[in-house]
Every structure is written in structure tokens, then in C-alpha cells.
Amino acid sequence: MKNTKLYILSFFFCVNVFIWYGVFVEERNFVTVAFLDVGQGDAIFIESLDGKQILIDGGANSQVLQQLAKVMPFYDRSIDMVILTHPDQDHIGGLPAVLESYTVDFVMESGVGSDNGTYEEFENIIQKKQIQKITAQQGQKIFLCNLREVRLPEEPHGCESYLEVLFPVGDLDISEFEPNTASVVLKLTHGENSFLFTGDSPRSIEKYLVESLGDYIDVDVLKLGHHGSKTSTSDLFLGFTSPEYTIASVGENNSYGHPHQEILDLLRQFEIPLLRTDKEGTIIFKSDGRSLLLE
Structure with a gap:
């Protein structure tokens, strides 16, 4: 009798798993981009049509795990790629916990390190778990339909969903750059829709992107650089990106005053909506x- 009950419970557990798996697979008619509410910090979760997943940054602490649990099925314990835009605490803080809690195949970094303890812990886990590490450079395309490799192609090989590195530039020595200045800048393209993720890039890098890429940085959704600090998001940059939406990933009543009033005024002047995680x-x-659907 005891074995019979165990078999019945196991059967219903398996049925539930298959039902929930079916629900999540059925919902994948879209590429999903979630700007996670991790307080004062950045964490962006991307999921492709076939369930490939990328996490860009991890907020300041392990709070990112709670937020990932809300956008991933409970049985999913893997993330294909983690990208660290730069090693400031409000971007790297939760990533050691992510690497310990999930199986991660690839980690991408800017190439500029840090002497803080969290960065050392992050690198130690990468080495311990033998995660493949990639240094970001302009032109790399991460195809969401094939995350087995990172290529430098001229064409996207028929895959209309890809994440492209716009900065750093491969032949530029960024070893002496401030971490914010060396932030990995990424453009996500899915068909006719596009997103721009800027890390904490300052206006000097925005100017470089405008001068070197022009209208290529015209996107639907722009994550404001440095959480809406006045050190980022110039009127020139906003004009070239011309987004339908901007995002400020900020903590409630944060001590930095992000997003800064100057940026709020600029967005109002351009008549561009701002969505804030706080x-x-x-x-x-x-x-x-x-088309884009905002949930």
C-alpha cells in the first residue's frame, strides 16, 4: 500500500511538471525582456522563442534570485549566458549567487576587472565550475537560436533574434578605463524590434556610439545609462536612439537621486515615456x- 501511494504521488507530480512545462512553452511565441526589480542596481533577463536565456548583470545582492524565480519556471535551474557589463557592486553583487544556484554555460565580461571581493568571488566560481569566459568586443553577435557559440559574422544567418556587442571596441585598450566607461553596451534585435542596454556608460561613450554607429542605435527601448544619472543620456544620444520607452533601474528613495531631475526634464522635452523599477x-x-507588448 505504501508503494502504491508513492507511485500515485510520483505520477501526479510528473503530470504537474509536464503541464507547467507546456504552459511555459506555449507562452514562448515572444522574446521576453524583463528589467528585474532588484533595488538600486541592474539585472535584465532575456528569454528567446525556444527558451534560451541570458542574464545581463545581477543587481547588488542575492535579491536577484527572488526576481529570477518570478520569471523562470521552478524546474529550470540553468541560464545559458550571464553578461557582466562592469564590476561595480550594483551590477555584480548578485552574480556569485546566480552562478552557484544555476548551471551557466557562458560568462561575458568587459575585460576590466576590480579589486573588490565580490569580483574575486565571481571569478573564482567561474574557474571552479569551468564556465566558458568571453571578453566582449564590438561586432560579436550572440544568436538566441544558437547559444553554443559567439560569432563575429557579417550576417545573422537567418536568425532574427540576436544580441550584439556595440562596445568595447576590439582594438581599443580599455585596461585603464574606469569601470563605468568600459561598460559592455549591447543591442538586442528581434525582427523589427530592438533594445539598447548601456550599463553605466557615460556621455563620452554615448558620443562615440553616435559618431561611429549613427542611426544603427535607433531602438524601441533604451535602458538609461547609470540608472538615469546626469552623467549619461545626453540630448544627442536620446535624439539618435529615439526610443518609444526608456527604463530606469533604480531603488526606491535611493541616496543618489536617480533618475536625476535633469534627465526627467530631458525625457519630458522629447516626450518619451519613462518606466521605473522603483x-x-x-x-x-x-x-x-x-510589435512590443508591455505587461
Whole structure:
């Protein structure tokens, strides 16, 4: 009788797993981009049509695990790629916990390190778990339909969903750059929709992107650099990116005054909506390649 009950319970558990798996797979008619509410910090979760997942930054602490649990099925204990834009605490703080809690295949970094303890812990876990590490350089394309490799192609090989590195530039020595200045800048493209993730890039890097890439940085959604600090998001940059939405990943009543009033005024002048994680919580977009749905 005891074995019979165990078999019945196991059967119903398996049925539930398959049902929930079916629910999540059925919902993957979209590429999902979630700006996670991790307080004063950045953490962005991306999921492709076939369930490939990328996490850009991890906030200041392990709070990112709670937020990931809200956007990933409970049985999913793997993330294909983690990208660290730069090693400031409010971007790297939660990543050691992520690497310990999930199986991660790839880690991408800017190439500029830090002497803080969290960065050392992060690197030690990468080495211990033998995670493949990639140094970001302009032109790399991470195809969401094949995350087995990172290529430097001229064409996306028929895959209309890819993440492209816009900065750092491969032949530029950034070893002496401030971490913010060396932030990895990424553009996500899915069909006709696009997102720009800028880390904490200052206006000098924005100017470089405008001068070198021009209209290529015209996107639907722009994550404001440095949480809406006045050191980022110039009127020139905002004009070239011309987003439908901007995102400020900030903590409630943060001591930095982010997003700065100067940036709020600029967005109002350009008539561009601002979504803030301190007011909205986690902000989720879904793209079918033609239009964006804001959940």
C-alpha cells in the first residue's frame, strides 16, 4: 500500500511538471525582456522563442534570485549566458549567487576587472565550475537560436533574434578605463524590434556610439545609462536612439537621486515615456518581432 501511494504521488507530480512545462512553452511565441526589480542596481533577463536565456548583470545582492524565480519556471535551474557589463557592486553583487544556484554555460565580461571581493568571488566560481569566459568586443553577435557559440559574422544567418556587442571596441585598450566607461553596451534585435542596454556608460561613450554607429542605435527601448544619472543620456544620444520607452533601474528613495531631475526634464522635452523599477516593479516586454507588448 505504501508503494502504491508513492507511485500515485510520483505520477501526479510528473503530470504537474509536464503541464507547467507546456504552459511555459506555449507562452514562448515572444522574446521576453524583463528589467528585474532588484533595488538600486541592474539585472535584465532575456528569454528567446525556444527558451534560451541570458542574464545581463545581477543587481547588488542575492535579491536577484527572488526576481529570477518570478520569471523562470521552478524546474529550470540553468541560464545559458550571464553578461557582466562592469564590476561595480550594483551590477555584480548578485552574480556569485546566480552562478552557484544555476548551471551557466557562458560568462561575458568587459575585460576590466576590480579589486573588490565580490569580483574575486565571481571569478573564482567561474574557474571552479569551468564556465566558458568571453571578453566582449564590438561586432560579436550572440544568436538566441544558437547559444553554443559567439560569432563575429557579417550576417545573422537567418536568425532574427540576436544580441550584439556595440562596445568595447576590439582594438581599443580599455585596461585603464574606469569601470563605468568600459561598460559592455549591447543591442538586442528581434525582427523589427530592438533594445539598447548601456550599463553605466557615460556621455563620452554615448558620443562615440553616435559618431561611429549613427542611426544603427535607433531602438524601441533604451535602458538609461547609470540608472538615469546626469552623467549619461545626453540630448544627442536620446535624439539618435529615439526610443518609444526608456527604463530606469533604480531603488526606491535611493541616496543618489536617480533618475536625476535633469534627465526627467530631458525625457519630458522629447516626450518619451519613462518606466521605473522603483515604481513599476519588474518591467516586462514581449516582442513578436513586429510589435512590443508591455505587461
